Amino acid sequence: MLLQYAVLAPSSHNTQPWRFRLEAGRILLYADRSRALPVNDPSDRELTISCGCALMNLRVAAARVGLAAHLQALPDAGDTDLLAVIDLEPDATDQTDAGLFPSITGRRTWRKAFRARDVPGEILQYLSAAAGAEGDWFKVIDRDTDRRDIAELVAEGDAIQWVNADWRRELAAWMRPRRTGDGLTVPGLLAPVAQLVVRTFNMGKVTGAKDRQLADGSPVLAVLGTNADEVADWLRAGQALQRVLLNAHRHGLQASYLNQPIQVPSLRPGLQQIVDRPGFAQILLRLGFPAGDVPATPRRYLDEVIERRE
Helix, strand or coil: CCHHHHCCCCCHHHCCCEEEEEECCEEEEEECHHHCCCCCCCCCHHHHHHHHHHHHHHHHHHHHCCEEEEEEECCCCCCCCEEEEEEEEECCCCCCHHHHHHHHHHCCECCCCCCCCCCCHHHHHHHHHHHHHCCCEEEECCCHHHHHHHHHHHHHHHHHHHCCHHHHHHHHHCEECHHHCCCEECCHHHHHHHHHHHHHCCCHHHHHHHHHHHHHHCCEEEEEEECCCCHHHHHHHHHHHHHHHHHHHHCCCEEEECCHHHHCCCCHHHHHHHHCCCCEEEEEEEEECCCCCCCCCCCCCHHHCEEECC
16 A cells, blocks of 8 residues: 555654545545644644655655656645645656655664765765755755854754753653654653653753764755745655655665754744755755664554545
8 A cells, every 4th residue: 555655754753744535546645733743843834844755755655556646735725734635547657756665664764873974976966856856955064164053053952942841841742652653762661751851851951962963973964945935835845855865765875854943933044044045944954874774663553544535
């Protein structure tokens, strides 16, 4: 089933904020607002981007079995939860997306340090083209001064978020044992302790120092951005992001996110100034060659996210 691959997309806090309705020859993608992050993501921007990532996986999985996915984005102004309608029909003429299929199951969010190995420029050009294919842009941060400034913005974002007790409570609520099938995985016996610590203590300084080091030491820092900043742009950004991530995996890379300068509104203009191009930063990525592998994050059962209509 195509949807078993769609749901392998990344999402903020692994919330998996998507629902699907199956109809004859088509799939409807809905935002699941019950899985929103009102403190971390008050406008549902990242929620929509996450759904866009799932949509990209669906397109790739469809191409793999010889189906063309014809997309209608935001088809009903009266139903803001309905993000896309995907009509499927046989068409194996374009196999470009099909070649990305193995990376759906191989992609991981790599939160540790990368190998001390440069990423060839031709791969970065390839990733830029991948984002461009979805109508978005991908800017690699080359200058050392800019990288250091971004690392400082990340640490500042950590400090701002962690001082907010509501933000800490929201984060703690999504720290869950693997058996739940969602959230940020914590060993089952330790979950209550970890949640209590996060709710109670401001760890912004420690987290900021760690994230600053990760940013400084990453072979690649890059920003994925859009030309506008509306719901349709966020949905497109998710598709562009997943296309970049799948192409990155195809070349041996993994990625993770340092989105604090985008999540904190007061910091976003500073990041945009460093990026120095028109548009809106949507995702701050770190990329590199991983030193090993990590288990896939858990996923909910498909029956929990699928509605069938005869």
